[in-house]
Structure formats: C-alpha cells, structure tokens
Amino acid sequence: MSITRKDLRRIVLGDRQADRVVPPTGFTAQLTLFAAGAMAFLAVFAMALSLASGRLAARWGDELARSSTIRIVAPLDQRAAQTEAALRILETTAGVAFARALSDEEQQDLLAPWFGADLDLQTLPVPRLIEVIEEDSGFDAAGLRLRLAAEVPGAVLDDHSRWRAPLVQAANRLKLLGWLSAGLLGLTIAAMITLAANAALAANAQVIAVLRLVGATDRYIAQAFIRRFTLRAFGGAVVGSVLAMTAVLLLPAASDTGGFLTGLGFQGWHWFLPFTIPVLAGAVAFLATGAAAGRALKRLA
C-alpha cells in the first residue's frame, strides 16, 4: 500500500466518519498506547547511552591519544639538566609537533587537589612533566624510549593511547549496542502493532465484511484501522519520549569529576533526535497496520 498525500492528510486531520465505522476498543487501545510509550521511553535512553558513549570514545580516542607525557624522575639537582636534554631529543624526533615542560605553577595546580595549594615544589623530588603533542602521523614510541634511555636516565614516556585503546574500544562497543537496542525497540513496536492490528482486524471481521458488501474500498476500510494504530503509536511514543527526555534532563549535569556517568544526556542538536522517535513509531505503525489490513482484506470476496 503506497502512501499518498491524501492518506497522510486523513491520518493527521482525520475522517471522523471513517473512524466511526469501526467500533471503539477501550482496553486494547490503552495497551497499545502504553506499550508504544514504554518502547519510546527505552529508546530515548538507548539513544542517550549511544550518544554519550560516542562522545566519550571520540574524546578519548581523538584528543588525548595525540598527547603523551614524559616524566623526569631525577634528583633535584639533575632535574633541570635532564629536562633540557629530553626536550632537545624531542625537538629532533620525527612526528612530535610540540613539546614543553610544565612550569612549577602548572604542576602545583595539578597537585593542588591532593596536597593543597601551598606545597613548595622546589623542596620535593616531584617529577617534572613534559607534555608532548604528536603530529597526525604519530611518532615511534619505542624508538623514542630507546633514545631517552640512552641519554636521559630519569625519563619515563607515558603513551596515553596504549592504555586508552581498550577504553575507547569499549565505549565504541557501548555505542553500537545502544543503537542496536534502539533498532530492536523499533522492530518490537512494529511487532506489537502488527499483533494488535491483527487482533483488531479479526475482532472486526463482520464489520469489514459489511463494509465490503456496501461498496467500501479496501483503502477506506484499511484507513480506519491504520489511522487508529498510527495515532496510538505516535501518541504513546510522544508521552514516552517526553518523560524520558525529562528524566535525562534531570540527571546531574556533566562535570569533569563525574566522568562518564554524568555525561549521559543529549548535547546541542542531539536534543532533536528523541523527537524523531514518535514520528518513526507512527511510521512503523502505519506500515505495519497497512500490511496487516492488506492481508486480512485479500481474504475477503
């Protein structure tokens, strides 16, 4: 059954006359509404989960994988000299875009959360940190380690990408699972609507036969059912999505300390995505009911 503009107008504006020829069904209607609402609610969360994992994977994978840290662990009197030596090596290393030693103030800021602001770094053997930003091509971490080992005994290279790789992979998997869940929820809506529509068509076999005998076209008969189920799926999904979006809104705001858990939500244009769920639910219901009605009507003389 193809969708014409006239069909859509009828679905939206309604044809009260056509509606009334099929008797109202209170309880099943409410069940359909509830099921569509529940699916939409879950779909919004699956979406939020996917988007959040996607953001996480992107942040870890992209921005941080390109930076590394070198720690200079040396006695206080050799620290400055070794830092200088390490920086010289980095200058001549292919694939390093930029390298600099953190200043005392910066290191103090980093440590402040743990040791308080009035810590005197000059008197403590705190390692000096060198921030290394790679070029897109990346550098040869093993080669760099060898050179550092030869010339700067106190240097330790932390290659962030290595320990982040499994995390990035996990986040990507989570994102995939989220979308898969959203897809499954969509198919479940289709299955549920098909079951409900088949039940309604069977319960109204006599109505359909009478309509057919007095000259109703298949399209007219199907329309009465399609409209019902489309509106129910759409209405239920609107309620479910709005509730889920409210719940997402009420989650604590994303913060650096909270990390992943508080990042669960929508950002920017992603807020638009949950609004597609009711439309998709309606479309799925339209097609599922149309197919069910088509099958039921074909059996009728």
Add this chain to the structure above:
Amino acid sequence: MIELENVAYSYGGGALLSDISLKLAPGSFHFLTGPSGAGKTTLLKLCYGALLPTSGDVTLFADDLRGLERDDIAMLRRRMGVVHQDCQFLNHLSVTENIALPLRVSGRHAEAAGDDLTELMAWVGLTHRADALPPELSGGERQRAALARAVIMSPDVILADEPTGNVDWEMSQRLLRLLVELNKMGKTVLVATHDLSLIRAAKSQVQARVLRIANQRVQLAGADL
C-alpha cells in the same frame, strides 16, 4: 445489466448450478424461485461478484467479472443494492446510520440525502426505530432496514434475497410496492423468494418474469403460478 453465459458453479462437491445463461435487461423485474438449497443465494452472489463462476462468464454492467480489480468490485456494489438473506449490520451504529452507510463509505454526506433518508425510513416503517441498534431489531425490522440500505444509493440494480421472509403479509405488500415503484423508475430488480403468493400479487402490478431453479438449471416459469 447483468449477463450470465453458460455459468456453472460448485462449492467443491458436485455441481450446484450448471449451464446457466441469463440476461437481466435494464428496467426488467425478475423473481427467482426454487426449493431451499437449490442455489438461489448462490446465483445472486454470482450476480453481485461475491463468487466467481467455476466456468462460464459473468458480465456486470458490460464488464467481465474476471477482469475486475477489488476496487472495481467495490465501485460496482455502489451501483447495486443488495438485500442479503442474513442481513448483517454494523452493530455499534444506529439503524439510521446503518441505512446511510453506503453513502458514507462512498464519501457522500449522509446529510445530503436527509429528506430521502427520512422518507425511506418512513416507507419501510422504521421511523420510530431510527435510533435503535441493529441487535435490538426484530427479524422483519432487520429485513426492512436491509432493503432501505440497499436502495439508499438509488442503485441501477436491486438484488433482494428473501426480502419478505420474516414480515407479515401487509408489510410484504408494502415492500413489494417499494420494489415495484423503484422498477417503474427504471431500476432492474431481481427478487429471490419462496413466497408464491408474493409473486402472484406482484404480477398484477408489474410485468414480472419468474425464473425457477430446478435440476441445477434456471428455467423460465410459465403462467401456471
């Protein structure tokens, strides 16, 4: 209007109807009679496209039945008023709405037929039952409602299966007069009935032909009724 050529029909067992050739000319009035189980209802179903003949051709309004799409058949039924032997209604709608149902499904507004509807309801004696639901009607009232529903679209052909089976003599005379009036307006009428006295009564009002089903065939009955 309706033409059957060498039509045979069987429900799967032996042949119920065979070798039937029949032509309902526009404006004609026919009765169809025969013993119970002879196939009157079956023949009417062939005439309104609810059944396809096992062999032979059915031509409705100059179209071959076999070549028709489902929507064509729906359109055909708007030009034919059918009173079914087991009248079925939409049980959740009032009698009035049921009678106006053919208008509704063909996209015409029931209000447009307002006067016709009131007049028709009065003619079949259902004015006082207008707001009743079909399950609340008596057998005879159902048949009258079915007849009213069959003629509301002012169809070219009226096929009635035992339209007077459950009503008293006086009411059956009234319904017959309605059919005769419609025939005088140029409609083609075919009535299946057991009721020979109804046929006799009709003969004084209209030039009616009587078809009888016997031995799987349709014969034109003589003047012996």
